[in-house]
Amino acid sequence: MTESYVTNWTAVLVVALVGTLAVLLMFLLSRVLAPKRHSDIKNSPYECGIPASPHHWSQIQIRYYVFAILFVIFDVEAVFLFPWALVFLDAPPAVFYEMIIFIGILLFGLAYVWRKGVLQWK
Amino acid sequence: MSVVFFAIAAILVISGGIGVVAARNIVYAALSLLVAMVGTAGVFLIGLAEFLALVQLLIYGGAVVIVILFSLMLTKIQDFEFLTANKQWPIALIVAIFLLGLLGISILVEGSATTTMGSTNISELGLSLFSDWAIPFELASLVLLIALIGAVVVVRRDNGEDK
Amino acid sequence: MPMRESSNISSKREIKAPVVREYLDQRGENLHKILKESISDFPGAEISVSIDMVTVKIDSVQLVKICEFLKYTEKFGFDYLSCITVVDYEEDQERFEMIYHLISIRLHHKMAIKVSLPSNDPTVPSVLGVWKSADWFEREAHDLFGIEFEGRENLPPLLLYEGFEGYPGRKSYPFHDYGEW
Amino acid sequence: MELIYFQLLAAILFCIGIYGVLARRSAVLILMSIELMLNAVNINLIGYAAFSSFGSAHRNLGQVLVIFIITIAAAELALAMAIILRLYRNKNNVNVDELDILKG
Amino acid sequence: MKIQSPVVGFINGLMVTIRSTLRRPVTAEYPAIEKRLPLSNRYMGFPALTWDYDVEEPYCTGCMVCVRECPTQCMSAQMKDNPQHEKGLSRRRKIIESFEINLGRCILCGICVDVCNFDAIEMSHEYELSKYQRNANRVNLNQLLDMGVVYQNKLQWTPKQPQKNSGIPLPPKQSEDSS
Amino acid sequence: MEIDENTNIHIPKYDGFLPAEKPLGDGYKAGKGNNPADSVFNRVLPNALTAKSDQLFALARKSSLWTLSFGLACCAIEMISAHASHHDLDRFGVVTWPSPRQADVMIVAGTVVKKMADPIKLLYEQMPDPKWVIAMGSCATNGGPYYKSYSVVMGVDHLIPVDVYVPGCPPRPEALIYGVMQLQEKIKNDANQSFEKESLNANEGEQ
Amino acid sequence: MQVHQQVSEYSDAIDLMVNMGPQHPSTHGVFRLVIWVDGERIVKVEPHIGYLHRGSEKICESEQYSQIVTLFDRLDYVGNLNNELAFCLAVEKLTETVVPERAEYIRVILCELNRIASHMLFYGVYGLDAGATTPMLYGFRERERVQELFESVTGARMMHNYIRIGGVKEDVPDDFDENVLVLLDHLKRGIDECDRLLSQNEMFLARTKGVGIITGEDALDYGVTGPALRASGVIEDVRVTDPYSIYSRFDFGIPVGSNGDCWDRYYVRVEEMRESIKIVEQAISDIPNGDISAKVRRIIRPPVGEVFVRTESPRGDLGVFLVSDGSDKPYRVKVRPPSFANLQALEYMLKDTYIADAVLVLGSIDIIMGEVDR
Amino acid sequence: MNMPEIVGLFFKASLLLFFILMVVLILTLAERKALARIQQRKGPNRVGFKGILQPFADALKLLTKEDILPASANKQIFWIAPLAVFLPGFLIWVTIPLAKEVVLANLDMGLFYITAISVLSVMGLLMAGWGSANKWAMIGGLRAAGQLISYEIPFIMAILAIGILAQSFNLKEIVDDQARWPFAIKQPLGLFIFLTAGLAELGRTPFDIHHAESEVVGGPFVEYSGAHWSVFYLAEYMNTFTIAVLTVLLFLGGWQSPVLPFSGIVQTVASLSWFLIKTALVIWVIFWIRGTYPRVRIDQLMSFGWKILVPASFINIFLTASVLYYALPHWVITVVSLGFLGVTFYFIKKGSLAGHKQNTVTIINSSDIRAQLSNRAEV
């Protein structure tokens, strides 16, 4: 455990703490300073001036989900790409081509999805 | 010092985990999962796996939890509003506790040999990943591809029916 | 609630006032001529002129028929229903008068169809099937004058709100009495 | 720091996951519990990697395994959620007890 | 306009905005008097009553024509016998006693000005009349005259029909004939 | 209409259209809806301190009046004009937000008809305190040219408390800006008087 | 209420009902559009109007003819002068008043400028609908210039009450000609600038091209008129096909679209502004001297009769139907508001679009609620 | 790690927070002023001298504004969402160097850290949208999630290409690597992808579909008021600043200036100001774009992201990696990516996005119509 490792990540923790505290402090301040006057009407959800009707969430566009999956897949790919980026120059040549095959396979997936028309919203 | 950090992370992990299995609202469960994942990333950090901690955040914290939340929002949330455990929950509890005891005893009995930690850096990791593990690495891409195509097919069939 | 303050607006028949001159332009004359020929198919239809507009007065039962005729006949081609007006002649037996202003974009004709409705049962067949633009005009007439449209029962209010009582377009509906001064 | 902390944490998390898998009805929650269990494994692996006395090769081994586990987990989850969504749309239900997939 | 080459639309837009960025802002800084947008002479602000400087009385005779014609019925007026007329100081037999306009109601249509036969009412250049109460803008005769005086002085206003509406008492009859 | 005993503010009841007949010419008392001094801070700390801070807050509030973008009729066009380049309400820190949750001022610009009465009340209620209302134009003030109409609310103050009335039909943009400035003035004055007001309110509460 | 019924009726097939309006930044006034969406896709819409129903037609029955002009100002509060003109034409037709030449020219000049101002408002608001703030400000900048001119002529920025029965209220000021020419110069540049800023922008094209298509036939069936109809390829402009006032003397172009989509409706208006400038230029060059108003009594009592006039307001075919019973107040006034009919076609245009499109399609119809609800 | 060090860290972190708050306040004013200039207005100029106090007034007002919790909202999630949006954005700042030595923690994995953290803010928006239990918020939240995750990929890949080029993920080393040529020259395609994806991540015009006022009335933020809303606002402007800073660091050479004849503290200050000037320029471009462009539609946004940006970003990576691998001169990247950009634009124009013939409006002369009419009248 090197010294800089500890310092750096402690810094991350500290910043996270400070950020959280700052935001909480802000909420607290507003709690104290801001007037509060509850009423049922005020707390009713905004719907362009019409009393809100109960909403039904069923089957909202499933197309969104395809993008989520695509995102996961390419996110995972990024995980492999990052170490690769640092090593491919010094590593045996196979490494370079390996990754090209890897990306190729995933791009094939993208192409498949594209061809299937899922990226289109129609 | 690191024990303190570990404790913090462990608390996050465990509370998140309990949140997942105990929350009555499924979105809370998903967010608890996020907490557990962030905690796990902390544990990884303490285990000197800097890169993996970030991977954990990126994949679990980012992608996986988003996917879960996303699909929750694509469904009727009222269905999930109140979650009940099924009737086997006491059995499940007993099994879990029993298993915990078993594992705990075995861990405690065996004890650990070394007490020094060592780290590895990303380049080494990369080298071993891409040379020693080249085949699994390529297979991973295939797995991903299959997951993608499978999911798309599943979702798409749906669209077809709509029309 | 007090009645409106101006009592000098009353039925138009009572007032001895000059009546407007009627004149038709070239195209109006043409229309008048060809309309006269074909109007005989519709019993009870009267053709007249008001200022520069050829007007056909017709029975409400014949309305949809003549509308379809006017729209789909090649030489008329009234493809565009400009406006539906209701006039409330308060003291008449035939109290309401529906006026349909038709325009032929293709042939540049314009004319009006008039239908008189009794006060006790102001019902008229809907022309929604002929021109889609009749939709809101009819709903408006229903809102403001209480005209009923055959084939379009239970019209929800368009301009007024749910629960408004009375038909504010009618002459008998009072003006708001504003008492600030 | 000792390895035993990692092991204990992993054990606890794993058992929570087991409980979740067994006790919850919702398919989504079961999936999440599985994720917890996978995480427990990851923690364990990281622990072993960190405390490995066999040099960097073993460390890399542990971390590489974790990477693969995470990869597979993500892929599995994406697919599983798609299936759940699909089932939901067909049956309007995500409770495992009540899903009768075979009957279709 | 013909089909354009790629990205011309994007770049055109950016060019338009950058060009107007370099131009001077057109903003008038309102409350500062010298930086306001100029009011045109014909601007119709709220109605005001005019003041006859010749005989030091309002032009208005309280004939109520404007009151009747106002589409929003926002005015009221009352006339009285003009004391100055009895003293021979003014041509006006009747004069306004009280006049009230609810400027909150006025729709600035200018009909009152059109119908007034005595040049007694004018659309002034007043518009800053925001008030805290609903009825705070009911202005009475004095306020109307004040507004009018400001307007008169600003525009060097003269009555449109000076002969007819001047308040200067008529000279004896024969002189009128000769003129 | 009800007066909540605890908070001593009007809470318009949200049921159905127009409120019961109210005497014309006096709508709500302005200022009931916008007492900004009603916070924990003001309740706990001594008046001497809060009065000062209220003045500071009032300065901030008056310099950053965000409006609900809410044009009803013709006046809305002049309201937009007031936001446009030539008049630029942004100079005063006035910007519009689409949601009432982020707004401080509701500029009722245009004719309020009975069908719209409910939404207006609702939107007003949904704005967070402190909030103000500007009635722009003669329609919103008292019905204006539609005073004979069967469907127009004779002034928006029948529905919600109004702070500033801007006359005109439509008021020219400068007039609206002047109205905004009057409102700023009012906010400042209210804060200056908050000390006295507070004690008054306290007395009322005791009785 | 009816809305809720429909929720239950559709709740199996449709997931979400959203309310756009009455208070929504892009409903252009107080208009309520209830949309049922499947994700982002619109399944069904239901327009609700009446949130600005002021009962103008009824009020007209209790006002004298000269006072009614003020009410007509406030119907289509963006095309005020065109509305005044429509009413005055109706009364003039009824009373057979011949309007002096000069007044006709002044009317035409002002009405065309009014059309430009109105289209500028459309341009600005449409830009805002599309998500760009700057077009809005540019549009209003140009509009402000027109309004300044109006103020110098009529004394008011919006509610002019200038066009009177028999002519206009008063003669134009002395520097009117120069002012108009300067203004036209500004406007030409301004229109070009606006055109360059938005019309060719790829994103704007992508959002408006092929969206909200309506064919000419269907448009007519729905009673759509004005730029929205011309965008669908129907050549119909009352100024030419059924000329009123002195429009038959001018030479100008009529922009006609071919797709009937949002972009066409948008661009027809942009081109229309250019054509209006041409009309103003011609009118200003041969404006005669002379009277500005026919001799009309202050209290007008038209003969008994009824009259229907059509004019081309910036939004389309504005008809006024007037029944006179010989008294000083009309017996019945009916306005045929163009936006009212245009709005009916919204449902048709919104078929198969997204929520984001709803805003643009609605914007492209260019409604003014004062006119829709009256 | 001892106590004083940790206290020092706290102090530094607070300083960072303060710096960012100030920047945000300035940015809000700057944006209003910049937009005002673009629109030939003056912008806020009445609060304080030339409107300088405007943001402070806004901030204070927001703080003293009632904070409404809608009745149907999910309380916990509604309250925590602003934090979940703010925190990731703020955490990025740990590793962003403002000048050579001005950095809190110079992480070796800096770039990877940034990508990993930035994903998290999606969660906040989703939570805000869902927690508000408001339809607009829900639609907005879903839009936000769809948009952000779609543009995350090109964003990451553009960053990665820089990492490949610099052979390091350490921001400081990356900046040092640009001593001679800023990467913008070597990677024009990367810059384009980064800026576009960055704008989309920010949700700024033309990609502000998730809080589009004219469509979804503010999206996930509809129900938020007072302090909670201001945290969102803060996060948005902070992220704008972050993207601008990252653009400068990754593409425009960071604090590297043509000549820096100073040393020591003066040099730090000089390089810091040089850096800030560059950042201001980038921010101005962002505002400029905001002042010019309309918004795109959600489906166009998605297909643009996946069909153009993602493939382009992979091409960028390939290109960069291949050039390095085969040890070709670096200008090859520039040339090829410029060519690719051109081709892309050509296809955008021709292909999917605006594939219609553009001007469909023809002008028909009135005299022609009149002639036709009189003909027809005779018939």
Ligand code: SF4
């Ligand atoms: S202002 Fe004129 S019209 Fe009115 S009362 Fe006075 S004199 Fe008569």
Ligand code: SF4
């Ligand atoms: S301007 Fe019109 S509304 Fe105002 S007082 Fe005169 S007549 Fe009445």
Ligand code: SF4
């Ligand atoms: S006050 Fe006048 S301009 Fe304003 S909304 Fe009413 S009628 Fe229109």
